[in-house]
Amino acid sequence: MKDKRWIVSGLVVFLLIVLFPFWYNRGRAVPPPEVKLTEKAKAEKECVLARDYMKAEHMQILDLWRETVVREGNRIYTNPKGREFVMSLSNTCLDCHSNKAEFCDKCHNYASVRPYCWDCHIENPKEAR
Amino acid sequence: MDIRRRRVLQLLGLSAAALTVKPVYDALAADPAAGRPRVGPGREQLKAKQWAMVIDTRRFASEADVEPLIEACHRIHNVPHFELKRWEIKWIWATEYKHAFSGTSSDRFLADAVEKRPFLVLCNQCENPPCVRACPTKATFKREDGIVMMDFHRCIGCRFCMAACPFGARSFNYTDPRPYLKHTNKLFPTRMKGVVEKCSFCAERLAEGKRPACVEAAGGKIAFGDLYDPASEAHQWVRKNYTLRRKVNLGTEPAVYYIV
Numbered sequence: 001m002k003d004k005r006w007i008v009s010g011l012v013v014f015l016l017i018v019l020f021p022f023w024y025n026r027g028r029a030v031p032p033p034e035v036k037l038t039e040k041a042k043a044e045k046e047c048v049l050a051r052d053y054m055k056a057e058h059m060q061i062l063d064l065w066r067e068t069v070v071r072e073g074n075r076i077y078t079n080p081k082g083r084e085f086v087m088s089l090s091n092t093c094l095d096c097h098s099n100k101a102e103f104c105d106k107c108h109n110y111a112s113v114r115p116y117c118w119d120c121h122i123e124n125p126k127e128a129r
Numbered sequence: 130m131d132i133r134r135r136r137v138l139q140l141l142g143l144s145a146a147a148l149t150v151k152p153v154y155d156a157l158a159a160d161p162a163a164g165r166p167r168v169g170p171g172r173e174q175l176k177a178k179q180w181a182m183v184i185d186t187r188r189f190a191s192e193a194d195v196e197p198l199i200e201a202c203h204r205i206h207n208v209p210h211f212e213l214k215r216w217e218i219k220w221i222w223a224t225e226y227k228h229a230f231s232g233t234s235s236d237r238f239l240a241d242a243v244e245k246r247p248f249l250v251l252c253n254q255c256e257n258p259p260c261v262r263a264c265p266t267k268a269t270f271k272r273e274d275g276i277v278m279m280d281f282h283r284c285i286g287c288r289f290c291m292a293a294c295p296f297g298a299r300s301f302n303y304t305d306p307r308p309y310l311k312h313t314n315k316l317f318p319t320r321m322k323g324v325v326e327k328c329s330f331c332a333e334r335l336a337e338g339k340r341p342a343c344v345e346a347a348g349g350k351i352a353f354g355d356l357y358d359p360a361s362e363a364h365q366w367v368r369k370n371y372t373l374r375r376k377v378n379l380g381t382e383p384a385v386y387y388i389v
């Protein structure tokens with residue numbers, strides 16, 4: 001038991017390091033991001049599905065779209081209200097949400113997720129060909 | 130309070146049954162199709178059993194005749210241009226008879242015109258594609274309409290498909306292609322470092338009812354259509370003309386035919 005001193009002080013140092021970020025950031029809440037809608041998105045009122053669903057589950061839709069378009073060759077999505085969309089991230093989603101930096105990136109950065117969609121999919125389809 | 134065990138159980142059972150009434154009723158009453166999203170092909174989608182191309186090489190005399198077609202394809206598909214040959218990416222290109230048809234013909238002396246003619250080569254969308262069998266992730270797969278499709282999302286860059294393809298129709302992205310694009314078609318994605326790419330018979334155009342870009346740029350020198358549909362131009366051209374295909378002895382059954 002003669003190492004007790006070292007073990008205890010080691011533990012204390014370890015705890016200090018581990019808890020430091022919590023102490024450092026105490027009482028400071030990072031405000032949730034405010035995403036900006038483009039005029040076009042505002043005018044639409046509703047996205048492909050209801051807003052709350054899109055907020056939480058848009059990645060599920062994108063995954064479905066990707067599978068359907070690439071693997072099945074089907075490109076049209078009809079939402080429960082009967083409205084048709086061409087399933088395309090760059091050409092449909094980003095047609096309304098043409099402000100990726102103010103929209104997609106805001107939340108993704110906040111949540112520290114780094115989707116690699118943009119490695120291939122082009123960010124703004126609106127510029128001339 | 131005179132309530133017996135049996136009565137309690139009966140009441141419990143009844144209330145449990147009552148709780149299930151609403152969900153069951155809802156499920157039976159609801160029309161299963163209503164209120165659910167659907168997916169499907171667009172109205173203009175062109176369909177076929179096996180898409181095929183017939184190239185009338187007699188009408189391509191020089192580089193100037195093939196260049197616009199290559200440019201059309203590479204332009205709309207964001208195919209980058211590399212000076213470094215090793216990094217080269219190509220979906221369609223021109224080559225000489227002796228390269229395109231090596232092993233197919235025993236001609237020692239070719240007709241002059243044929244020897245000098247540029248032959249357009251691209252992925253043959255083989256009916257029996259070895260690249261599909263080689264791909265461990267099914268990133269390369271054969272669609273119902275015969276197109277051998279790339280799913281860039283799934284490609285892990287192992288390049289088994291490149292080794293398997295006897296036509297060199299596939300290219301690998303050794304680096305991020307974006308800086309090497311002279312201009313970008315915003316309607317089509319680019320690729321990223323580490324994936325393989327090739328001609329897709331313009332699947333994205335067929336979905337909109339358009340023929341492939343190179344066929345359109347060819348102005349009638351290339352026929353495109355369903356190989357098995359007697360009414361299609363491609364079928365009629367192979368019926369009316371003597372055609373060659375590349376490396377048929379390997380049994381991949383190319384769907385690109387050449388009138389020589």
Ligand code: SF4
Nearest residue numbers: 252253255258260294
């Ligand atoms: S030409 Fe090559 S890449 Fe194209 S389907 Fe045939 S084997 Fe596959």
Ligand code: SF4
Nearest residue numbers: 264284285287288290
């Ligand atoms: S490089 Fe990609 S497409 Fe080719 S075999 Fe590997 S995973 Fe499949």
Ligand code: SF4
Nearest residue numbers: 202328330331341343
């Ligand atoms: S069919 Fe389409 S993808 Fe293939 S070479 Fe022609 S233009 Fe390019």
